[in-house]
Amino acid sequence: MIDPLETERPGKEKRPRQIFELEDTGFNEVPPRYRRFYRRWRGPSDRLAPNEVQCPVCKVVIRSRVELRPGDRVYCMPCMSRLEVVEENGMLVGKVLY
Ligand SMILES: [Zn+2]
Numbered sequence: 001m002i003d004p005l006e007t008e009r010p011g012k013e014k015r016p017r018q019i020f021e022l023e024d025t026g027f028n029e030v031p032p033r034y035r036r037f038y039r040r041w042r043g044p045s046d047r048l049a050p051n052e053v054q055c056p057v058c059k060v061v062i063r064s065r066v067e068l069r070p071g072d073r074v075y076c077m078p079c080m081s082r083l084e085v086v087e088e089n090g091m092l093v094g095k096v097l098y
Pocket of ligand 1: 055057059077078079
C-alpha cells in the first residue's frame, strides 16, 4: 500500500468511502510510482476533490484512492510531513502532527 492515507479515522463509518481513479498528474518531485498521489495547487480558483487535502507546509495537494475524512492521517512525501485531516469551515484541511 503506497497510498498517502496511512491511518483511517478509527471507529465505525456510517457510509462507505467513495473510491477514486487516480491518473498521473505529472508531479515530478516524487518517484514515478508515487506521482499520481500528489499534484500542485493551481491557485485560488483551485478546488479540492473529496479525496484531496492540501499540505499546509509545502502547499502540495495530497490525493488518496479513497475519500478523505476528518481524523484520517496522511503522509506528504514531498516535504515528509505527517498530517491529520481536520474539518474547518466545512472544508477539509491538513494539520501538521508533531
Ligand atoms: Zn508537504
